[in-house]
Amino acid sequence: MRFHFCAAFYVLILMRFYELSRGERAAVYIVIGLVIALEALNTAVEAVVDLVSPERTRFAGIAKDCAAGAVLAAAAAAAAVGIAVFWDKDAFGRIGRYFADNIPMLVLLILSVPIWLAVIFLPSGKNKGKDKEKEDE
Numbered sequence: 001m002r003f004h005f006c007a008a009f010y011v012l013i014l015m016r017f018y019e020l021s022r023g024e025r026a027a028v029y030i031v032i033g034l035v036i037a038l039e040a041l042n043t044a045v046e047a048v049v050d051l052v053s054p055e056r057t058r059f060a061g062i063a064k065d066c067a068a069g070a071v072l073a074a075a076a077a078a079a080a081v082g083i084a085v086f087w088d089k090d091a092f093g094r095i096g097r098y099f100a101d102n103i104p105m106l107v108l109l110i111l112s113v114p115i116w117l118a119v120i121f122l123p124s125g126k127n128k129g130k131d132k133e134k135e136d137e
Contacts, residue, residue, distance in 0.1 A: 001039040002124075004075070006116040008032045011082065013109075017095045024085050031078035038074045042067040 011028065020028070045067035053060040099106040 001036070001043065002120045004035050004039055006120055008036070009112075009116070011086075014086075014095060017098065018086065018088065018091050020085065027081050028085060031074070031081045035071065035074045035078050038071045042071050 011032065015025070015028065018024075046064055049060045049063050099109065
């Protein structure tokens with residue numbers, strides 16, 4: 001989910017460089033919301049499956065795989081919308097010129113990258129209870 005929040009962050013920032021119609025903006029907002037919502041649902045499905053079936057079973061795996069597949073399908077649709085809406089060489093030039101002319105904003109953009117990488121890849125702490133239980137055994 002953290003990766004999708006990061007992608008949405010950059011998409012929403014860079015949208016200002018495009019002259020999008022209301023429909024295009026709506027499509028972008030819808031696919032962002034869809035991916036985030038399905039990520040939340042996937043997390044819920046995995047938590048429930050782990051709760052009711054702590055051991056690995058074929059059906060538990062199918063449930064988790066289906067939930068993850070739904071997120072993957074939504075992310076692929078979001079990528080397709082992104083390519084259709086944002087692939088514009090003129091906009092790429094505007095983005096480059098904006099950051100070349102606004103060095104403080106370029107610095108902020110560059111500094112945001114390691115922050116988001118930390119958010120994405122550093123442990124979230126949601127498994128602390130499980131780790132503590134293993135230590136106690």
